[in-house]
Amino acid sequence: MEVLIESVDHEARGVGRNDNKVVFVENALPQEIVGVDIRRRKPSYETGVSTYIKSVSASRIKPRCVNFGVCGGCSFQHIDARTQLAIKQRVLEDALERIGSVRPEQILSPICGPQFNYRSRARLSSRYVIKKEKALVGFREKGKSYVVDMASCEVLPDHISRLLPELKLLVQSFSIRERVPQIEVACGNDVNVLAFRMLEDPSLEDLRLLEQFAAKHDLVIFMQRGGPATLTQIYPDEPVALTYSITDMNLTYEFGLSEFTQVNTDVNSVLVRRAMSMLDLKPTDRVADLFCGLGNFSLAIARSGAQVIGLEANQELIDRAIDNAARNELSDLCDFKVANLFTDGCPDYRSLQSMDKLLIDPPRDGAAELIKGVGSDGPKKIVYVSCNPATLARDAGTLVHEHGYRLLSAGIVNMFPNTSHVESIALFGR
Numbered sequence: 053m054e055v056l057i058e059s060v061d062h063e064a065r066g067v068g069r070n071d072n073k074v075v076f077v078e079n080a081l082p083q084e085i086v087g088v089d090i091r092r093r094k095p096s097y098e099t100g101v102s103t104y105i106k107s108v109s110a111s112r113i114k115p116r117c118v119n120f121g122v123c124g125g126c127s128f129q130h131i132d133a134r135t136q137l138a139i140k141q142r143v144l145e146d147a148l149e150r151i152g153s154v155r156p157e158q159i160l161s162p163i164c165g166p167q168f169n170y171r172s173r174a175r176l177s178s179r180y181v182i183k184k185e186k187a188l189v190g191f192r193e194k195g196k197s198y199v200v201d202m203a204s205c206e207v208l209p210d211h212i213s214r215l216l217p218e219l220k221l222l223v224q225s226f227s228i229r230e231r232v233p234q235i236e237v238a239c240g241n242d243v244n245v246l247a248f249r250m251l252e253d254p255s256l257e258d259l260r261l262l263e264q265f266a267a268k269h270d271l272v273i274f275m276q277r278g279g280p281a282t283l284t285q286i287y288p289d290e291p292v293a294l295t296y297s298i299t300d301m302n303l304t305y306e307f308g309l310s311e312f313t314q315v316n317t318d319v320n321s322v323l324v325r326r327a328m329s330m331l332d333l334k335p336t337d338r339v340a341d342l343f344c345g346l347g348n349f350s351l352a353i354a355r356s357g358a359q360v361i362g363l364e365a366n367q368e369l370i371d372r373a374i375d376n377a378a379r380n381e382l383s384d385l386c387d388f389k390v391a392n393l394f395t396d397g398c399p400d401y402r403s404l405q406s407m408d409k410l411l412i413d414p415p416r417d418g419a420a421e422l423i424k425g426v427g428s429d430g431p432k433k434i435v436y437v438s439c440n441p442a443t444l445a446r447d448a449g450t451l452v453h454e455h456g457y458r459l460l461s462a463g464i465v466n467m468f469p470n471t472s473h474v475e476s477i478a479l480f481g482r
């Protein structure tokens with residue numbers, strides 16, 4: 053069966069028609085005519101994989117990564133960077149229109165950073181395959197629980213990617229090689245950390261091998277035996293601090309391994325600067341940073357001279373935000389409090405309405421309860437940072453159609469190049 057691909061969906065599957073039934077085809081791009089092997093027939097659609105490509109799209113490029121197609125990490129590497137952005141832009145605009153019945157008055161230029169080697173944090177899986185007497189370390193296979201046998205990774209920092217072959221040999225040499233399911237990577241300003249999840253205590257020899265590896269590659273090693281509270285630094289002896297910076301705002305943030313940070317540090321700096329210019333801050337402004345985490349946006353707001361109140365559900369992150377404000381000498385302008393922002397009536401909506409401006413950066417579920425409480429005489433400006441176009445669109449619909457806001461502008465934030473993940477930023481005003 054041959055299908056003409058008309059568009060691409062949010063998982064990078066080509067979308068075409070077979071006898072008026074929609075077909076989703078893996079590895080197929082718009083304008084391509086592809087041979088399709090149908091894998092699944094449903095009453096309203098079919099899914100399949102392309103077996104050959106008869107007319108190749110000008111947007112198709114050779115994926116850099118040898119694991120492309122197998123690895124669940126990247127699904128867009130066969131698409132040129134410009135088309136990747138256009139697809140994400142379309143996903144955002146479609147969601148706003150379809151779900152929220154809103155259209156931005158202005159489309160912002162995309163926020164972009166390096167196309168590769170951008171992930172400062174990653175959670176790698178590790179598996180010892182007894183039959184092959186071999187350890188695998190990498191991301192999971194697409195749609196499967198198998199671990200990809202990765203010798204390199206194009207989205208990890210180069211110095212971490214180059215470690216992968218030796219890291220596999222290290223795990224393979226452990227006495228507890230079958231009991232190390234996960235290795236977390238975190239790269240900070242001055243240190244690179246590997247945190248090994250271990251289901252059993254390592255032997256003295258395992259610890260010696262770990263220390264040898266860490267010393268050779270100038271790494272900091274943590275071990276985690278249970279929940280996040282059991283994370284313990286085991287090399288070197290002196291405690292080290294993980295930090296990231298937004299240099300042109302003279303801000304440095306400390307973070308812990310179990311704490312949320314934006315994984316693409318370069319794009320985060322541009323995103324924070326863009327959010328600040330959209331908020332158009334004055335020193336007299338009172339701003340609420342909702343879902344503030346460890347103060348990523350709050351400290352930038354305070355740096356501009358405005359007063360900020362940061363709310364967030366996680367006590368550990370609030371403690372960290374307070375420390376970060378002190379570290380950057382901004383405590384006088386910052387007030388951080390624990391609050392569950394998914395609960396009806398939280399925060400106290402009257403205090404929210406008295407704010408001049410809001411910055412909202414919720415998790416994937418969005419901020420439905422909170423937006424309901426903003427009301428029709430809420431803050432003059434709202435900047436909404438989103439990791440899910442569908443919930444942004446839903447909340448935008450409420451702000452525009454129920455609370456009388458205008459969607460002044462919106463654009464994408466390419467936090468995860470080569471993946472289908474769409475982050476975005478939007479500005480609402482009265």
Ligand SMILES: C[S@@+](CC[C@H](N)C(=O)[O-])C[C@H]1O[C@@H](n2cnc3c(N)ncnc32)[C@H](O)[C@@H]1O
Pocket residue numbers: 312313314343344345346347348349363364365366369391392393394395413414415439
């Ligand atoms: C996308 S992160 C943004 C963090 C921060 N703005 C940043 O840029 O680093 C979303 C944050 O929402 C917090 N969160 C999740 N559920 C929450 C809730 N019900 N109430 C308040 N905060 C919540 C998470 O702990 C996380 O820090």
